[in-house]
Amino acid sequence: MSFDVPDDRNYLASHEWATTDEPIRIGISDFAQDELGDVVFVELPDEGDTIAHDEPFGVVESIKAVSDLHAPISGEVVTVNEALHDQPELVNEAPYGDGWLLEVEPSDESEFEELMDADEYEDQIA
Amino acid sequence: MSEQNREPGRTYDQATYAVSDDENEPLLTEKRSDTVEPGDALPDDLTRDELTLPNPEEPELARHYTRLSQMNWSIESGPYPLGSCTMKYNPPVTEDVAADPNAAVHPDRSADSIQGTVGLLAGLQDYLGRIGGMDAVTLQPPAGAAGEFTGIAVARAYHRANGEDRSEVLIPSSAHGTNFATAALAGYDVVELPSGEDGRVDMEALEAAVSEDTAALMLTNPNTVGLFERDIEAIADVVHDAGGLLYYDGANLNALLGRARPGDMGFDIMHYNVHKTFATPHGGGGPGAGPVGVTEELEPYLPNPRVAETGSGYELVESEDAIERVHGFQGNWLVLVKAYAYIARLGDSGLADASAKSVLNANYLAGQVDLAVPYGPFHHEFAATAGDAAAADVAKRMLDFGVHPPTTNWPEMVPEAMLTEPTEIESKQSLDDLAAAFDAALGSTAEERHDAPSRTTARRIDQTNAARDPRLSWQALDGE
Helix, strand or coil: CCCCCCCCEEECCCCEEEECCCCEEEEECHHHHHHHCCEEEEECCCCCCEECECCEEEEEEECCCEEEEEECCCEEEEEECCHHHHCCCHHHHCCCCCCCCEEEEECCHHHHHHCECHHHHHHHHC | CCHHHHCCCCCHHHCHHHCCCCCCCCCHHHHCCCEECCHHHCCHHHCCCCCCEECCCHHHHHHHHHHHHHHCCCCCCCCCCECCCCCCCCCHHHHHHHHCCCCCCCCCCCHHHCHHHHHHHHHHHHHHHHHHCCCEEECCCCCHHHHHHHHHHHHHHHHHHCCCCCCEEEEECCCCHHHHHHHHHCCCEEEEECECCCCCECHHHHHHHCCCCEEEEEECCCCCCCECCCCHHHHHHHHHHCCCEEEECHHHHHHCCCCCCHHHHCCCEEECCHHHHCCCCCCCCCCCCCCEEECHHHHHHCCCCEEEEECCEEEEECCCCCCCCCCCCCCCHHHHHHHHHHHHHHHHHHHHHHHHHHHHHHHHHHHHCCCECCCCCECCCEEEECCCCCHHHHHHHHHHCCCCCCEECCCCCCCCEEEECCCCCCCHHHHHHHHHHHHHHHHCCHHHHHHCCCCCCCCCCCHHHHHHCCCCCCHHHHCC
């Protein structure tokens, strides 16, 4: 099976992505949503909270598993995707679109260097 | 029969007394149109017009509930190898004992007027203490999870009495979900320990996580993939050296009965799942019991009252340092009476035989099933992997072959896990039948598995919507 890996964003080994253009959005990959199965609940931080690179910031729960969400980059949470509260299925349906999780104000732009680009991530999940 | 059951076009198969396999049993109010009218018997302010009270004849009522029970699955229908749940047959003799008028006394009676019953509870405290290697036992908690909470509350009371306010509970990632919930509910921060490559507690990770903030480590042994934590004495030393307590989750006690005791391994607190290990009915929301045992050092903190034998008989005794009550009276004592009856009937040799056979059965079954088991040697349960197949689909297909499937997709350390625990109750013949059902499900096409089950009353349940949009009250029925 092949998974969608758009090249306009960078990836963390634990399958989260961050866009490179403002506003910086964070979400999980197509591969991750497929592995999880139907997502039933997403627990996210509040606006104004800070998140840290490669550290857990929330939880995604599917019918199969409960998994931590890790932050690709450090920063302050500017916007939370409130739609996921009532429609967690957006994470499955559009992991790179309406299923985004957070918008953040990055505190350390150099962390983008530590993330994988689309080719590297595609190799990881191949 | 009511008009409702005489609809034109309704075939013989659809008649309520010859329901085809896939037709749901109607509600009683749907079966008959005539209803009970409270009439003048009750004052107006005590009656509600919106309620319809069905008015069936007694045989209709009996058929209704018999039909519902036939649509259900139980240990009396066939094998039920649900891993970590220890689904045992509940011997009716224990029900007979609990139904005895001398056991079923009102719990508010004074202890001196029901010495037999109170003495039986003292006997159960003693049995459980001896089985677990614990010095003192409370029978009060009304369920396994309530027992966990009680045990951790006792740990908290102990630390506070020593002037310490420890903030963390350590739990291996493979632990039962209730452990995490218990620690959080008791006000502790949960520190999750990764499992080692061999599926056991990773000693380095444990040593790194333990600190003066550690209130307790919660552990089940054998663990959730059936492995014995062979470093348990070293684990106990690490936790105790830091001033923490070791908590034993009794869910997997069945594997140890009469052969090893948590108290001897260094555990300070444990709960007993009497519905698992001692064959009382699995709750389904009904009354349950989750007794808790502790070492002598922790005894003063067990909830009041407890039963003690004194010079003049059995009395209810209280401790000044006890935590608050966790249930009324002595807990759900008729459940406790059933556990007592089960233990008394098996005796020391019977209990030791049960644990041996539970381990033998799990190992025999694993050998008969064509699935890899990544972690071993295992004891009373094994976590097989369904490999390229989806464990949930294999499980649903097994329903078509007349057995209940194992626990699926858990523990998460095994991909597509099928956690299987046949318990000691199955014969070689029924284990062979169970293995045949595994193989038939694995030998089915992916499409057959995806469409399964096809031979049960209910087909695929919509798990996703049940989780996304749960309806937890009968009132949801009205909303349809």
